[in-house]
């Protein structure tokens with residue numbers, strides 16, 4: 001059962017400007033060490049950083065909380081399977097929020113160009129035990 005969906009799009013230049021202005025302080029406020037290492041391994045990290053920023057905003061929308069007291073940037077982490085597919089790791093308040101909502105997991109999808117990064121998140125609950133709807 002789908003409990004929530006969230007979407008976000010962001011200008012890469014905005015994240016690049018924050019990174020250039022605040023450096024590591026900005027990265028550490030938003031991201032976990034593995035996320036930073038993955039992004040900075042690219043010659044042009046800004047689209048990868050922006051996609052993770054967008055992912056966290058999208059997750060916060062799927063929860064319906066936005067980012068703030070109930071869900072902070074570092075309560076969420078974007079991991080990466082060997083195939084390249086991203087996945088969500090929740091920490092602390094993120095785990096508590098998932099449990100409070102009766103959620104099972106979050107699905108995430110990212111996309112980026114030189115100028116924009118976007119993400120979609122889906123909050124999934126337990127499968128419904130009721131019968132599937134009849135074909136129409």
Ligand SMILES: CC(C)(COP(=O)(O)OP(=O)(O)OC[C@H]1O[C@@H](n2cnc3c(N)ncnc32)[C@H](O)[C@@H]1OP(=O)(O)O)[C@@H](O)C(=O)NCCC(=O)NCCS
Pocket residue numbers: 007008009057058060061062063064065066067068
């Ligand atoms: C909820 C949040 C993620 C929205 O993001 P945003 O970048 O301000 O705005 P976006 O254009 O991406 O999204 C706007 C839409 O989000 C949706 N939205 C707003 N609050 C929401 C909530 N609590 N849950 C789900 N969706 C929400 C609305 O549909 C809104 O569109 P509308 O005003 O036309 O109805 C944002 O309020 C937030 O928490 N941002 C974190 C801000 C922050 O800490 N910035 C510091 C940068 S280092």
